[in-house]
Amino acid sequence: MRFPETTPVLVVGGGPVGLTLSVLLSGHGVPHLLVEAHPSTSRHPKARGVSARSMEIFRKCGLEEEVRAAGLPASQVFFYRGRDLVDPDFVRTGVASGAAEGPERTPSPGLICSQDALEAVLLRRARQLAPEGALFDTRLISLTPQDGHVRAVLEDRATGERHTVRADWLVGCDGASSTVREASGIAMAGPTGLGHFLSIRFEAPLGEVVADRASASYFLTAPGRGGFLAVDNDRRWIYQYPYNPEHADTAALLADHQALARLVREAAGLPELAVTVQDTMTWRMDARLAETYRRARVLLAGDAAHVVPPTGGHGMNVGIGDADNLAWKLAAATAGTAGEALLDSYEAERRPVARQVIDISLANSRARDGYRIDDELLLTAAYRSTAVLADPNAPNAPERSPLDPDGDHPEAAPGTRLPHLRLGDRAGAASTLDLVGPGFTLFTTTGAEAWRRQAATATAAGLPVTVRTVPLPGLPEATGVPSTGAVLVRPDGHIAWRAPQPDAGDGQLIAALRRVLSAGPAAQDAGHYPSADSAQRLA
Template sequence: MLEIPVLIIGGGPVGLTASLLLSRAGVRSLLVERHDGTSRVPKARGINARTMEMYRQLGLEEDIHAAGLSAGSTGLIVWTESLAGREIERRVPGRALPKNLAVTPTTNCLCAQDDLEPVLRRHAEAAGLGDVRFATEMTAFRRDANGISATIRDLATGAETGIRARWLIAADGAQSRVRRAMGVRMPGEEKVYDSVNILVRADLTEWVKDRPAALYFVEQPSLRGTFLTINARDRWGFLIHSLAHYGYRPADFTPEFCTALVRQAAGLPDLPVEVLGVSYWEASAIVAERYRDGRMFLAGDAAHEIPPTGGFGMNTGVQDVLNLCWKLAAVERGEAGEALLDSYDAERRPLAELTTRTSLANALSMGRTAKQSSAVLPRREFLNEQGLIFGVPYESAAVLADGTPPLMPEDPITEYLPSARPGSRAPHVWLQQGDTRLSTIDLLGKRFVLLAGREGAGWAAAARALAGSGNPPMSAHVIGGRLADPENAWHAAYEVSPRGAVLVRPDGYVAWRSRDGAADPEGVLRDALDRLLGRQAA
């Protein structure tokens, strides 16, 4: 019997990220994935800037950018009658506008899943505490009040191993066996439309080089599809929407038929095309009715199926485990009460529901459920969801309200108003340490971090005194001391006086804020930690 704190089911981006996060937090885990290796097809491609902030903090930013495409390769979104024919419109996505790029020290990245997963796997395996096993499946499990007993099988040898884990993360995809065994329903709209992804090798350079885009939407009376940029040269996805409206069936998509469709969409009847793969799928807009069931947690597609129009599926999934893993680690290390784990559902499920509704609205605005539609161009929110990506606050017992009202942008989907109100993602501000320019984002991500105003040394001393000894690891920084604020932006962005302070969680969200000083900073901070970590009633 192998005993392990956390058992992770599923070795896609969500499971691999969970393994890495737990290792960085000092918690051992075992990941099992029934496939014999990482993904062989592109699947998800877009990594938004909030997700890239997380990977930046984990030290993966450069490797992911190296595996993906440069921003110059995918700067546009194009609508056209065919690649060689009349262009309908081209746009710069709202996420790439200068005002939106300025809210983060990193950038979006287009990195196909079959290029991303090897990077994540390499880092997860190198982290040391995570045991990652491919070609291995969980064949049975049962749970009790103290944990999960499971059996895993090595698919290469047939050897079986008994596992005893205290916690289980189900990152096993939309058809999650674990979720079904848990009896968790998925309310929402199922099978909104059907699609086929065709992966091809074809040299389209001549027709895209002067308008590099992530997506080329093809709009014809007899064909609506999308060229998906994979390597921006000779490897492309071609996505066909709403097959049923054309009378197509999955069996119709032979290599010859797929070649003809790609040539039609390209407007190039003699284009050399090699079909590398075909996959059929149905888009749904559904979210699990609960994310936690005792010692078991749902994450990624096991917790939500999000229409791909906007690229939120994988991003939402890896941010699920960013939220969950620091909480599991705090409970596992004895620093938090188990009540902290209830905040995972309270924080992530409402955001997934909003994201799912937004993505579905994007798809419907483009007529994705119809053969022909006057709605060729999408609503203005499409790829302009800056508020959704950065601005949705958490509300849970792991966030201590400070009595300030929430910011109310005119359009909370498209507009992000930076705020350090508890529950918000900690804003990005450029600071200076000696000759090094760094972001507040670069101070976060490994542990709790207290950021104090230039006269808030008492808060910083309190944080250092409380770190350890039953409390989570914490670091503290006085802004305006060794960390200079050359643009005098930090106090305004974080809305505190020179004597104030904020406490930021390991996932980069503000947990607590004191807008001014206190007579007993250590006592105030100790009480805040007790409350937000579930060690006493709020």
């Protein structure tokens, strides 16, 4: 293995969140190193629900079709309830994500893609973009925050050799038992032990059995039975069995594949089913949130920052959103175009989202009358932070939660995601979202020369902005600005600022950018943040 002595960003953890962050950092042109203690990606399906917002992020990375091909067909994204898999009185509810009536909200509907398949897709892409940037079988031994950087000691688990790496920033994406979080002294708060489950990964010829009821999840209504998760709705399955870790027979059960196969047969209602148990894992249902997402030059993302009960289906998606929010901010900070305070906006924007998803999921786990959070809910995320500039003449908005189940967030207000509009025949772009990034993007309807001059002034000062003229009749209405106005969109697709018309001078846009980036006038002498022409394209 080749270990660099220094790196702008060290990512600890090679699960879906760490790998997504690696892909995004490469797209922003940020050299980095990712290390993962395990020798390979997950063999266990674990998380499976991929939200529409996560799919939009993968679309930006050029991975949407590959992820979709690795997932279940949309026709199978249903939820089954019955006493067993052959219950004649079963109930099947839910429809494929994105099939709901009403305006199209996204170009990239969500889907079910098991974590083992998703990680393989992400790792291939991460290594295409940074061939030596992802080292598995490598663990973090210690980290020491120092003035302006972090000193990390890494161990090659195959050889036992240790290496010291100096990182400008270190991001812990290393899961619920995060070594990074513990070493940084960041506490977690929230209930633990809400349930204990045994996940049995097995093969069995169940495809014909469920042909008339194919679903993503099969919830068994018989008490204490748990449920089945479809990996391919044919031969590959997971059985989730609720168990008591203090029961005297538990240890023996975990080691007895014949007993585990009997559990599967009983739950399926098929006493003669041929079952091959492949492996097992146990997990505990917790609902915890880190007290802070940042300590000096160390940041947390994914399960290292928030542990979400699965009774909502979006724990992994919240982490993928963390990566998307954090990647462009690290890019700006390492390029010198942003002040360090920009990294504080990461917690200000993402921690409330995790808090709300945890609360909804926790309520689901207690009520037992709902299991998933509406897939479109994560599309409504509205940020409030120093990286978002509120409209100066708007009345003070009431405090709202970042995710809005009732649709009360104003469309396209600063902090919300840019609305999706279809672009028709525009080459290489089917949605307004396809025109975003990798740096800042200024959307206009008419392409007024005044806005182009302002973008040129910002670019000359080291803050490149790509101007996108989108002459769609619905754009002014969707973005809430008249045809003379402009909307500044951050690299993560969220609106940073909007203005109804250009000022007389050319400093209006650059002033907004400096405020968003927590950067003073010195930003004009710093390195350039990636523009559409200068950064390595994600797709």
